[in-house]
Amino acid sequence: MLEQSIYALDDPDALRGLVRDHGWATLVTVSGEGEPLVTHVPVIPDPENPGPAVVGHLARTDPVVRGLGERPVALVVQGPHGYVSPSFYEAGPYVPTWNHVTVHLHGTPEVLGPEETYAVLSATVDHFESARPEPFRLADVAGYSRRIAPGTTGFRLVPARVVGKAKLSQDKPAEVVERVIRALDADAVHRNPALAAAMRAAFG
Secondary structure, eight states, rough: OOOGGGGGOHHHEEEEEHHHHOOEEEEEEEESSEEEEEEEHHHHHOOTOTTOOOOEEEEEEEETTTTTSSSSSEEEEEEEEEEEEEGGTTSSSOOOOOEEEEEEEEEEEEOOOOOHHHHHHHHOOOOOOOSSSOOOOOOGHHHHHHHHHHGEEEEEEEEEEEEEEEEEEESSOOHHHHHHHHHHHHHHOOHHHHHHHHHHHHHH
């Protein structure tokens, strides 16, 4: 990912919040033969480490599991993102762009044992069920969940390098930014309230 200081996202709490709110991540690594491997995993903030450290799990049969923990990976967490039309600016000349909030976590994951993996599975369910009026708990089906849990592999990634980016029109004048936010809230074609909210939060 292109690093640009104007868009840098490096606040540990903000990065942790991004992981908390956008837990469907992309895990990228290479096989022992150098073949690129990409998979998609649910992740949550690691309760034992601060900032953007994560725990997650994969199916044990996922090709990424072979060699997991032996070499570096990149975990991509994608927050709000979307197309920004030049028509939003009502100024210019400008060209289209894509605003986004993204973090890349680089490091070598720790592969977890069976009990830690089960704890991650349980915590993951709790995390995604937390907003429901009557949250489901893994303990509700303990016998079944214990039987199928060995089919998963848990991991912890405490990143050695973090590249965070919040590209939210910081290069534009304040009045143009406000027009973009209004358009993202209401445009008939490219309406994107989540991206509008991210921009609003970034500009206070």
